[in-house]
Amino acid sequence: MANALTVDVEDYFHVAALAPSIHRDSWTSRESRVVGNTLRLLELFEQFDVYGTFVVLGWVAEQYPQLVRDIAAGGHEIACHGFSHRLVHEQTADEFYEETLRAKNLLEDITGSAVIGYRAASYSIVRKLPGQTAGAGSA
Numbered sequence: 365m366a367n368a369l370t371v372d373v374e375d376y377f378h379v380a381a382l383a384p385s386i387h388r389d390s391w392t393s394r395e396s397r398v399v400g401n402t403l404r405l406l407e408l409f410e411q412f413d414v415y416g417t418f419v420v421l422g423w424v425a426e427q428y429p430q431l432v433r434d435i436a437a438g439g440h441e442i443a444c445h446g447f448s449h450r451l452v453h454e455q456t457a458d459e460f461y462e463e464t465l466r467a468k469n470l471l472e473d474i475t476g477s478a479v480i481g482y483r484a485a486s487y488s489i490v491r492k493l494p495g496q497t498a499g500a501g502s503a
Contacts, residue, residue, distance in 0.1 A: 369416035370443075372483070373402055373424055373435070378449040380486040388448060391423065398424055399431050406438050415439055419483045422447030422467025429474045436475040443481025444468045451488035 375398040377386045386394070402418075409416065418435045420442055425432045436442055446452075447467040452460055464482065471479045 369414065370483070371402070371405060371416055371418045372445060373398060373418050373420040373431070374445065374449060375424065378421060378423070380449065380451055380488075392427075396427070399428055402431055402435065406434060406440075409440070410438060415441075417441040417443050417481055419443040419445045419481065420467075420471060421445040421449055422463070422470050423449070425467070425470050425474060432471060432474045436477065441481060442471050442475055442477065442479055443483060444471060444479050445483055446485055449485040451486055452484045453488050453490055 375391075375394070375396050376382075377391060377394050408414070415438075418440050420432055420435070422445070432442060444464060444467050447463045447470075450459075450463065455463065468479050468482075
């Protein structure tokens with residue numbers, strides 16, 4: 365039996381639902397839990413010989429490059445989660461491209477390995493709804 369396991373590597377304050385209350389410019393001043401929680405997961409995964417794909421937010425990689433190195437050193441795949449956790453359908457095509465490329469390049473620079481996986485913030489690649497402004501995630 366084959367199983368797949370993914371972990372989003374982001375902090376509690378990155379969640380899209382909190383965006384109206386927690387502004388991006390305040391992120392660096394907030395208490396981060398991502399390193400401690402991820403390291404706990406890495407210990408558990410090692411204990412049980414489990415490997416997964418860690419979908420890393422570019423902002424996290426920029427702040428905590430050693431965490432990304434630790435994940436990769438554990439034999440896990442590193443995938444891209446964009447840079448700022450902005451919803452794809454709220455970005456223009458150019459913004460989406462630049463943000464994704466920035467995060468991908470950063471992750472590859474840190475790990476020295478190609479990053480081929482991607483997960484949109486809050487699964488925000490959706491079909492265009494009537495009346496919705498066209499953006500990168502629109503069909």
